[in-house]
Amino acid sequence: MDDVRSSYKAVIKEICEFAWSSLSETELSFAARAYYYFSIQFRENLLAARNLYPDDPQLAKLLFEECDTANLSPWPGVAAENERMDHDDFMRRVLQLSVMDPKLQHTVDAAGYQYLAKVRSATCYTRATSIRTYEDGGLENVFRAILRAQHWENPLLLGFRHFLVKHIGFDSAPEGGHGHLVQNIAPDESVGNLWAEFRNLLVASVPGLTRVVPMSTVTVLQAGQAPSLPCQ
Numbered sequence: 012m013d014d015v016r017s018s019y020k021a022v023i024k025e026i027c028e029f030a031w032s033s034l035s036e037t038e039l040s041f042a043a044r045a046y047y048y049f050s051i052q053f054r055e056n057l058l059a060a061r062n063l064y065p066d067d068p069q070l071a072k073l074l075f076e077e078c079d080t081a082n083l084s085p086w087p088g089v090a091a092e093n094e095r096m097d098h099d100d101f102m103r104r105v106l107q108l109s110v111m112d113p114k115l116q117h118t119v120d121a122a123g124y125q126y127l128a129k130v131r132s133a134t135c136y137t138r139a140t141s142i143r144t145y146e147d148g149g150l151e152n153v154f155r156a157i158l159r160a161q162h163w164e165n166p167l168l169l170g171f172r173h174f175l176v177k178h179i180g181f182d183s184a185p186e187g188g189h190g191h192l193v194q195n196i197a198p199d200e201s202v203g204n205l206w207a208e209f210r211n212l213l214v215a216s217v218p219g220l221t222r223v224v225p226m227s228t229v230t231v232l233q234a235g236q237a238p239s240l241p242c243q
């Protein structure tokens with residue numbers, strides 16, 4: 012378990028150390044588009060986990076808070092008061108809030124389809140157990156890193172930020188948080204490959220993530236430190 016953990020945690024660390032704080036509004040919008048593809052496989056993997064552990068009440072609760080849920084509603088132009096939807100559908104609607112360069116959009120979509128094909132070629136067991144690594148602090152750390160970005164001006168990015176801030180709350184809640192709901196699942200040794208594919212998707216979609224940023228300009232949000240960002 013420790014070997015498994017260190018392999019995927021190294022990739023998470025790499026993603027967190029990307030130059031999020033240096034991204035322009037356009038680059039961050041493409042990162043949001045890349046994340047949409049992650050959110051599709053997240054839902055699919057969660058359903059795989061439910062199929063693998065059909066009697067796990069914790070997983071049932073997690074599914075209830077990620078799929079067909081109103082816990083991100085309302086949001087302007089995306090979700091009406093109490094409107095229920097899957098979280099990837101929320102992201103799909105968010106992407107429609109601002110116009111993107113069609114050529115660059117095509118690049119991200121091509122990388123996204125390739126990413127989904129690779130994730131879908133993993134075993135059901137790997138996909139199901141990836142949920143432990145996503146919910147047990149992995150995504151929370153990635154989301155805190157993304158929130159280091161400086162430019163959130165357009166409606167698409169405001170919607171993406173709402174998604175990120177709300178999810179940090181869902182995952183880290185001391186009682187009944189998503190991190191607690193996945194403790195019965197032990198990640199498969201191949202789960203690091205899924206994280207590596209996510210890293211590759213991000214870099215293919217936003218090459219600027221690998222630019223070198225002087226450390227003095229980087230503000231790091233520590234685990235447990237709430238982002239000082241407005242959230243409706």
Ligand SMILES: [Fe+2]
Nearest residue numbers: 146181182189
């Ligand atoms: Fe979650």
